[in-house]
Amino acid sequence: AQSVAQPEDQVNVAEGNPLTVKCTYSVSGNPYLFWYVQYPNRGLQFLLKYITGDNLVKGSYGFEAEFNKSQTSFHLKKPSALVSDSALYFCAVRDMDNYGQNFVFGPGTRLSVLP
């Protein structure tokens, strides 16, 4: 079965500092990985995805994520955090080799960027 873990409920970082939001996953086949951001009372906005290729994926708003197959991780990063990055972040995975499988979302990590 597929699963996604986001080990941190909350991440606090000072504005201008680098940020990392962690995600680990479990699938039996090859993973199709996503990061989404959610602002209060809004739907999910796509940030980036990984299917294959370069392990470092660049996405929207200066975010990037690094796929690590051996550690089954897909951590979200940004070199310099902004206060406006404060939001709820979700990691999601789908098993590429089992088409009938739905997308599975992690529990979410709340990012607070302090001015």
Added chain:
Amino acid sequence: GAVVSQHPSWVICKSGTSVKIECRSLDFQATTMFWYRQFPKQSLMLMATSNEGSKATYEQGVEKDKFLINHASLTLSTLTVTSAHPEDSSFYICSALHGYQPYNEQFFGPGTRLTVL
């Protein structure tokens, strides 16, 4: 591309009434849409998978007679909360699948805040 809308964005209703929420794919056809429920500061809970022209597939623990889903066209799925009660108050989000297997992905609507008094 790939825009999904939801209507209404918020709704307040009295206990015992029914509420319909619409999810539309604006610039693509979606044979599959998903309905999620989200409690405050929590993750998304998948309620059901809506397939155009067929019955929805409900997740375990979701009452299909309570949450009626209709996917009558390739651009519209509706969720009707029947005989709503205060415990049904929540944020409901839909998404639509776009693209081809296995590279298709979900595009999300902006959500609907339901408050049942």
